[in-house]
Amino acid sequence: MSGNGTLAYLKNQPALAEAATVLHRDGIGIDDIFAGADVGLALFDSELRLLACNDLYRSLCGYLLEEASTGTTLQDLMRITFRRQNVSAEDIEARVAKIIRSLEPGASYTFRYASPSAQVVEVRRRRLTNGTVVETARHVDAPASGIDLNTQFEMIAERSRARLMHALDVMADGFALYDASDRLVLYNRKYVDYSPLVSDIIMPGAAKEEILKASVRRGAFVLNGMSEDDYIAWRLHKHRNPGDPIEVQLSDGRWILISEKRTHDGGIVGTRSDITELKHREIEMLRISQQLHAKNLQFDSAIENMIQGLCMFDKDQRLVVVNRRYLEIYGFSADVVKPGITLRGLMEYSVSLGNYTVEEAERALAERNDPERLRTRTTIKQRLKDGRIIAVMNEPMPDGGTIATYQDITDAETASQTMLDYTRKLERSNRELVDFAYVASHDLQEPLRKIEAFGDRLVRKYAADLPEEGRMFVNRMQSAAERMRLLISDLLSYSRITTAANPFSRNDLTEVVSGVLSDLQIRIEESEATVKVGALPKIECDPMQMRQLFQNLIGNALKFRQKEVAPVIEVTAEVVHKHGLAALGPAVVIRISDNGIGFDNQFKEQIFTIFQRLHSRNEYEGTGIGLATCRKIVERHQGMIDATGRPGEGSTFEITIPVNQGQLEEKSA
Secondary structure, X not given: OOXXXXXXXXXXXXXXXXXXXXXXXXXXXXXXXXXXXXXXXXEEOOOOEEEEEOHHHHHHHOOOOOXXXXXXXXXXXXXXHHHHOOOOHHHHHHHHHHXXXXXXXXXXXXEEEEOOOOOEEEEEEEEOOOOOEEEEEEEEOOOOOOOOHHHHHHHHHHHHHHHHHHHHHOOOOEEEEEOOOOEEEEEOHHHHHOOHXXXXXXXXXXXXXXXXXXXXXXXXXXXXXOOHHHHHHHHHHHHHOOOOOEEEEEOOOOEEEEEEEEOOOOOEEEEEEEOHHHHHHHHHHHHHHHHHHHHHHHHHHHHHOOOOEEEEEOOOOEEEEEOHHHHHHHOOOOOOOOOOOEHHHHHHHHHHOOOOOHHHHHHHHHHHOOHHHHHOOEEEEEEOOOOOEEEEEEEEOOOOOEEEEEEEOHHHHHHHHHHHHHHHHHHHHHHHHHHHHHHHHHHHHHHHHHHHHHHHHHHHHHOOOOOHHHHHHHHHHHHHHHHHHHHXXXXXXXXXXXXXXXXXXXXXXXXXXXXXXXXXHHHHHHOOOEEEEOOOOEEEEOHHHHHHHHHHHHHHHHHOOOOOOOOEEEEEEEEEOOOOOOOOOOEEEEEEEEOOOOOOHHHOOHHHXXXXXXXXXXXXXXXXXXXXXXXXXXXXXXXXXXXXXXOOOEEEEEEEEEXXXXXXXXXXX
16 A cells, blocks of 8 residues: 555544554654655554555565555464464464464564565564554664574574575475475475465475375366376376476466476475476477378378379479379389489489480480579470370479479370361361352352243243143242242351451441341331340441341241230340350350240250251241351351240340450451
């Protein structure tokens, strides 16, 4: 309690008025308390509980703040003092009882002792008539002249003991000294702190075995699966045969390191250190080490089971890591190619096995040692003498080394070359087919025109002379010629998608669809159709082909309508960034939906095949080329087309086309 606090306390405690009066008679004024005069002061109530004391009192008597705090009894403070003087537990209680009995109201006496700071302290203790106890403590420079020599020696000894106890109490570690009969002689406060569950047993004269048994029975330690008896036996053996330090864990989670040694007289001196933080770091390091070990095993397993060969070289081109697949690819022996071999030594060994010629090996070494290649990732293809092709990827590492993977791509290269040859043949065949379709359809137009012309003349001049059957034959011939003309026209349109294509340019699809609807205006009016067109974007496309695409799809929606039902056609579009196209960037998804006759989805691929029809010519006119033409137009624009339908309900055609065609523009043939 501070000086101001003490003054306020005294003024508000009438029962302490007499104590204040006594202090005044001794020349100690209340002002001295505030000024921090060289006098320690403590006040106890009639129950001998501490009411207040100043810091000087604690300092002179060697009490900590938590020891001499409000509510602490005078008896407890006596016990602390005697314990530091190494008085046995039995003697402590006897002395305390004797002093309390003599402390009658009105009693007063003075005594001196050596404080923990090795100073001689004179304490005057008085019990007032109301039961209040007042203690004053003063520092004395030297023993009073009236003290005999024995008393002075005792005070010197007490001072030494006090100094020792003070030194022990400020130690960070617990300390204990047991005599030859294994009984506790000396200990410090930290020793008790490490055994909180048996603090009532720890006192001078207590047997080590009894302290340990009580600690175990009260659950002070983590036994790690041992029985209580086994744990006690193990600890006693370690205690009585001191050697290397042992680690024990307290039930509150702390870890304690116990170090004990024999003294020359057969006793045991020991220290206890809190290693909790160190132990936690150790456990964490062990956990990390185990994780790293497990990861290393996984890493080794992964390397050994790679389908690629792998090897790692340090900055001096010495092999550090190699896996089994690498050895298999080149036919190397694990006894030769192992960590430590140089790259040159490895290449010379490879030459001896016939994988390379000497010249090829020297060229490979020169390339590997090229400073520029050592700083950049490189991928090369090696052709071995046996015809195999090995893809090698070198990756530089920050420390100057390299890591390389090796994969046998012989089959893939062969398949790739085969596919390339097949693709070239297919492209040539497609060009020939397109050319043939174009030439054939073009050349067929002239004889077809003659057939139509002579048919018309025949009807005009001789229709009246022909019998009924003859006129029927002529009509059938003219109908066939008309269908042939439509078929040739559609074939020409189909072939022109690639042979007469226009360059891509940015076009507004709204304008394209408007033009188509204008062309189909009469059919729309005749069928009483409703065509709804949503917002359409601008895209890079061939405008003529895009017009043909919409004309075919909207025209089909008008053609394949249900009887007695007015067609409803809806054209919508949305721009998306996630799509299944090979082209990069955004794409537009166009949907053309109708309420027509629909179709079974099992035929969705068939309807895009040239000359394929789901209905006879008697039901719906057409050549079977329109949707095939639509697919070819969409594919030329790097897009895709799909359709879904439900018989009797209608169909939806969905076209996905890149918004930008980039550098993939095709030129007309």
